[in-house]
Amino acid sequence: MKQTVSTPSNLDLERLEEQRAVVVRFVSADSLSNYQTVAGKLGTLRALLDASVFAPDQTYELQCMGIVFGDAFVQQHGFEWVSVEDEYGRDPALRFPRTSVLLFPLTMISKRIERGEAIDVFDMFNGVADIALEKVQEELKG
Template identity: 35%
Template sequence: MRLLILGLCLALASLSQAEPLRVDELTPLDERFMDTAVAELNDLAQIRLGRSLSNEHTRNRDQDLDIIQTLLDRKLVDGDDTKLLQAMGIVLGRHLQKENSLKWVIYVDNVGRSRALEVPFKEDFIFPVTQISSRAAVGANVDVQAIYEKLEQEIADIRKKIIVR
């Protein structure tokens, strides 16, 4: 019995030693990676579709979602092309950021380091970067508009939460 209790205490102690969540600012390297990935996606759209993604001055969400959906529907991006698929998620995230006053951050936990959008004054984050890539990687049909609307609803739900500290 003592051995069982000792084992349980050791297991609980190791759990309490796990690295806690950490949120860091986006680094210039992260920003450059995101910009480069979106530029490559835009190059593909220009070459294969004759269309361009909007930029920071000409944001057009519906146009961008349509371009992304067309690239996916025509199978112009392979399910294993993680960089371009995540660039699609970055485009979604940039529109969500602008429309909902969110902030890009680096979310670090025991699983790894992820680019995420922080909802101001809340303890929750959304992860648009992997929304498309995780579906495309397993060959699932991707409905870009539905993903965008789901993320918008998640943001609205997060904003309704009351945080007690």
């Protein structure tokens, strides 16, 4: 089966909100305004990782962190949430508008933690952004 990319359904959007909420519950009321920034989102993720709040086998919670990581791409670089369906199921992804460049932030954090890797979310964010935006530029030049 080929990949099908579509606008997220209402159910998809509800799932994203539920996953964001898992992370936001760790943000103090005093920090909520800072959390609205890209640095605030990434800083929250870093703090959760540094404190080992979620164990490597807490895949759902780690994937919730991936959604917030993706939100930082939307906010900083203009990516948009889409749904990608293939023979393995339907997952949220990011697409740069008017391109075929896709990112799958849902598992970017969970896969690394499950493998026992240390993560610097700021370095990962910048590294993924550099590669993705280079592909965007190549594609838009055509």
